[in-house]
Amino acid sequence: MDVTLLGTGAPAGLPRPDCPCAACATALGQDARAATAVLVDGTLLLDLTPGAAFAAARAGHSLGGVRQVLLSHPHDGPAVEVPAGLPQPGRVPDGRELALLTGHRVRAVAMDAPGTGYAVTGPDGQSLLYLPPGGAPAGLEEGGKESYDMVLADVVERPDALARLRAVGAVGPTTDVVAVHLDHDVPPGAELRRRLAAAGARAVPDGTTLAVGAYEDVPDVPRRTLVLGGARSGKSVEAERRLEAFPQVLYVATGGSRNGDTEWASRVATHRERRPGSWRTAETCDLVPLLKDDGPALLIDCLSLWLTDAMDSVGAWDDAEWADGGERELRARVRELTEAVRATRRTVVAVSNEVGSGIVPATASGRRYRDELGRLNAAFAAECEQVLLVVAGQALVLRG
Secondary structure (H helix, E strand, C coil): CCCEEEEEEECCCCCCEEEEEEEHHHHCCCCCCCCCCEECCCCEEECCCCCHHHHHHCCCCCCCCCCCEECCCCCCCCCCCCCCCCCCCCCCCCCCCCCCCCCEEEEEEEEECCEEEEEEEECCCCCEEECCCCCCCCCCCCCCCCCCCCCCCEECCCCHHHHHHHHHHCCCCCCCCEEEECCHHHHHHCHHHHHHCCCCCCCCCCCCCCCCCCCCCCCCCCCEEEECCCCCCCHHHHHHCCCCCCCCEEECCCCCEEEEEEEEEEEHHHHHHHCCCEEEECCCCCHHHHHHHHCCCEEEEHHHHHHHHHHHHCCCCCHHHHHHHHHHHHHHHHHHHHHHHHHHHCCCEEEEEEECCCCCCHHHHHHHEEEEEEHHHHHCCCCCCCEEEECCCCEEEEEE
């Protein structure tokens, strides 16, 4: 089964008409995208968009053989003119299945937002799932469907849709996940590719024809990642974004609740509101047992607070205790942590503050903390496949 992506953009296209934003200004050439429409084996058209016939011609195809046109979402604006010879577009009720004369079977999948998803099975048995913009499947049951060979979805806006599909086994290691309905939320080009790769997905230019079931060398999601950055740089947002498409995540908060600290409580509440509801939270600095155990992906936020707790425990703030075994004990704790990171089989994303580039702390204890955090970051980074530095909300890849 072959699919031709006549467009891969949001319903308004990319760039959006009359939009002055930076993403739209740079969406040129292959990064420009018409509204998403998908031609399946030349016989089934998913979403009819303006200029679909011309888009098909540019891709070397014709709409003359199309026998069914299905719409996945409400279309704003004026009605799209149906090219001569095409059947009238329609929506299929949720759960209903169509059997086309061409041997394709199409099942309408219920969404949690306005729109309809379509599961298409070709005559050769290969399967495709196409989701509408801003939608994720509703009412999924574990074991209810074997892995799809390909998924076309709004990965940027709804990474949780992938998480849901992975949780029930509908998206597996060999599923080719292709992002569609791409809008101006992410700058096109390298940044878009980086974000999608973190979710195990990819994007292709308009007009691309893909073979469903063909192997695609999509970059593996790094198993161990360290995200560094200064205060309010966006490092926690970046770390959370990297795991939004995972079916299960354990968020490890190393800062505790700090009873009575209203500013800290506000920061904690902001983080919780931003995280998917399916994530679990553990408030602990005992990281080694978690790294040694099997389980879902870990998001550790952050190593800076872990170090504060460790230095408290060894008496690092007192010069005499530091000299009388405290330094040696801290080195052992850091070594135990990094050895656990090296041996872990879990997916781990850790956050830490990047320090040492600004004002030198005025106190000896402040300078000691700065130095030890620099050593910890370097040791932890040495055990990671990918290391990122976040500056002003922009992630710079240092490794991986």
